[in-house]
Amino acid sequence: MPDFHVTSPAVPLPKMPTQLENAMDTLIQVFHHYSGKEGDKYKLNKGELKQLLTSELTEFLSCQKDPQLVDKIMRDLDTNKDNEVDFNEFVVLVAALTVACNDFFEEQLKNTGI
Template identity: 80%
Template sequence: MATRQCTPATMPSQLEGAMDTLIRVFHNYSGKEGDKYKLNKGELKDLLQNELEHFLASQKDPSLVDNIMKDLDSNRDNEVDFNEFVILVAALTVACNEFFQETLKKKAKAK
């Protein structure tokens, strides 16, 4: 992704910034071993532990990374490409939104 000079007129929107961050995070972990455009199991584990530690803190299942890898790896090549990774991020985002909505509903009922 080409970088551009950020001036007030060209500052990225919040969504553009989020997309850029998502791409950069993926590529910070991909390709340390093997294909530079995919995450192997070790790279996926590092990404999950470093970037989603708060989401995973309550998870004590030792097979969590294996299960996530299995679920994401739709083409069964034992690696997670960017498209497969985005599915994980989207699913987690939906779950967070649902939690947020439920929390707001409970607060409204409590008043």
Template identity: 75%
Template sequence: MASQLEGAMETLINVFHHYSGKEGDKYKLSKKELKELLQSELGCFLETQKDTGAVEKIMQDLDENGDGEVDFQEYVVLVAALTVACNTFFWENA
């Protein structure tokens, strides 16, 4: 039986690959795929964003190599940053 952390890691991997490869490189997220992932998996987060260009800004921030796509490593950076932000929010408001 997998530990909670192993299960969380498996979920991160599966979510990425569920959305990647629908168009273009199957190991990367296009802007359209990233937007779909964010809307489906982090809809509450996006709803709180007042900036209509939030997805575009996220894409630009994540796409470190400038290829117009988000690879798995860049995706993990997003998840880690959001997790840190959520941790801070929940611990400060507990």
């Protein structure tokens, strides 16, 4: 019987997803977890968006004092004005918040002299 090693090219190992691939998968899963609750299962209505923001961006919302924040976010994200947020519109929010967090992080590093 031939001696096959796990590293043999004839038997490729399954590749583990990268950190970025995991992050992308998580974004998709989080969006669809909330979008499937009411109406169009591929879009967030205002209630689903509020639930997502409240559950997934707790720290961000806890700093906000504006009671109309969810309405404003909904208006800003809903570029096609269908009163729902699709995945493409949702990613804009995530990207904008990520950029803001990175800018804050860089500013903190500059202030500490690192």
